[in-house]
Amino acid sequence: MSAEKYVKLPQPQDLSEREKEDAMGAYLMMFAALATSLPLPIINLIAAIVYYYINRKKGRFIHFHCLQSLLSQLPTTLVNWGLLFWALQIFFFDNFEVDDWFYAYLGFAILANLIYFIFSIMAAIRARKGIFMYFLFFGSYAYHRVYGASNELNYDNEKLQNPKTQKVNSPPFL
Amino acid sequence: MKLTVTYQERYSRSELLLRSIFGVFYIVMPHFFLLIFMGIWGSILSFIALISILLTGRYPESMFEYQVQLLRWQLRVNSRIQNLSDGYPAFGLNGTDEYTSLEIEYPERISRGTTLLRLFFGIFYVILPHGFILYFRVLWGVILQIYAWVSVLFSAKFPESAHTFLVGTLRWQYRVNLYMGNMTDVYPPFSSKEEV
Numbered sequence: 202m203s204a205e206k207y208v209k210l211p212q213p214q215d216l217s218e219r220e221k222e223d224a225m226g227a228y229l230m231m232f233a234a235l236a237t238s239l240p241l242p243i244i245n246l247i248a249a250i251v252y253y254y255i256n257r258k259k260g261r262f263i264h265f266h267c268l269q270s271l272l273s274q275l276p277t278t279l280v281n282w283g284l285l286f287w288a289l290q291i292f293f294f295d296n297f298e299v300d301d302w303f304y305a306y307l308g309f310a311i312l313a314n315l316i317y318f319i320f321s322i323m324a325a326i327r328a329r330k331g332i333f334m335y336f337l338f339f340g341s342y343a344y345h346r347v348y349g350a351s352n353e354l355n356y357d358n359e360k361l362q363n364p365k366t367q368k369v370n371s372p373p374f375l
Numbered sequence: 376m377k378l379t380v381t382y383q384e385r386y387s388r389s390e391l392l393l394r395s396i397f398g399v400f401y402i403v404m405p406h407f408f409l410l411i412f413m414g415i416w417g418s419i420l421s422f423i424a425l426i427s428i429l430l431t432g433r434y435p436e437s438m439f440e441y442q443v444q445l446l447r448w449q450l451r452v453n454s455r456i457q458n459l460s461d462g463y464p465a466f467g468l469n470g471t472d473e474y475t476s477l478e479i480e481y482p483e484r485i486s487r488g489t490t491l492l493r494l495f496f497g498i499f500y501v502i503l504p505h506g507f508i509l510y511f512r513v514l515w516g517v518i519l520q521i522y523a524w525v526s527v528l529f530s531a532k533f534p535e536s537a538h539t540f541l542v543g544t545l546r547w548q549y550r551v552n553l554y555m556g557n558m559t560d561v562y563p564p565f566s567s568k569e570e571v
């Protein structure tokens with residue numbers, strides 16, 4: 202991958218306060234379940250998806266952080282769903298008999314959530330300062346998607362870079 | 376904050392009747408259906424803004440704008456439900472209205488200390504005292520609404536004092552909501568007047 206294929210990264214002084222705040226907000230979507238008082242793992246993911254679609258066109262910096270935040274939620278959400286289903290199975294079908302595997306998975310889930318929480322807070326604080334933080338796997342993918350030259354999305358804070366010739370109307374009979 | 380609902384010289388009797396009989400179907404249900412979802416998103420953003428204030432001391436501007444637009448939408452609907460304005464309230468966050476307006480100044484900074492104070496003790500020093508007065512204002516407002524309804528039906532005029540009172544109650548509620556929603560650090564005055 203050569204550097205020419207990517208759009209130049211903005212430096213903190215190039216970004217507006219609003220862009221930085223919106224980028225930070227993407228990571229704070231992990232608190233959405235708390236806000237709705239519904240402890241369902243899917244709430245955070247839905248909130249992140251909604252936030253992504255509302256904000257992605259505002260600017261590349263915001264788009265990058267929204268995408269990275271959304272993608273980084275996926276594994277934690279899956280782990281939490283797994284935990285929820287397992288716990289419900291024990292509660293309803295296994296007569297509260299808990300084996301060691303469950304405790305191991307519980308520990309794993311807590312650790313995964315803790316790591317996710319710490320990294321998200323760190324990323325939120327850095328985004329607020331206009332600094333990039335790349336998560337493992339997701340960071341480079343999000344960078345490639347957003348800052349890659351192949352990205353055809355038109356951003357509100359950039360000049361129209363990819364004006365497509367719109368051919369919508371045509372006569373009824375040809 | 377500046378909340379106004381324009382007092383009309385004449386009110387439409389037919390619209391009043393239409394609203395009274397079918398308003399629940401063509402105003403309340405469609406608007407409330409959408410406002411529920413917008414409100415859920417608004418409460419999520421409000422919580423995120425709370426965390427953001429604690430971290431940075433600022434209410435994120437785009438979230439603030441969303442809340443203001445949502446409040447404007449609610450005001451448009453409220454003023455029709457209470458027969459304070461004629462016409463149909465516009466849908467959407469960017470909807471405009473010729474009779475209602477709500478302007479809220481964006482605060483550059485929000486005090487973290489006050490935010491924590493609100494979070495833990497807001498119920499005691501905001502909700503309880505203001506809620507106590509607002510409860511009686513709302514009760515009196517219901518009586519005034521009935522009186523105004525009859526007045527509009529027979530004379531096409533909304534009693535101006537009743538209009539002022541009802542708009543004042545709305546203004547008061549909005550001020551409390553703004554303060555409790557961390558959108559301002561100014562403690563809501565115990566007054567319904569526009570300029571305090």
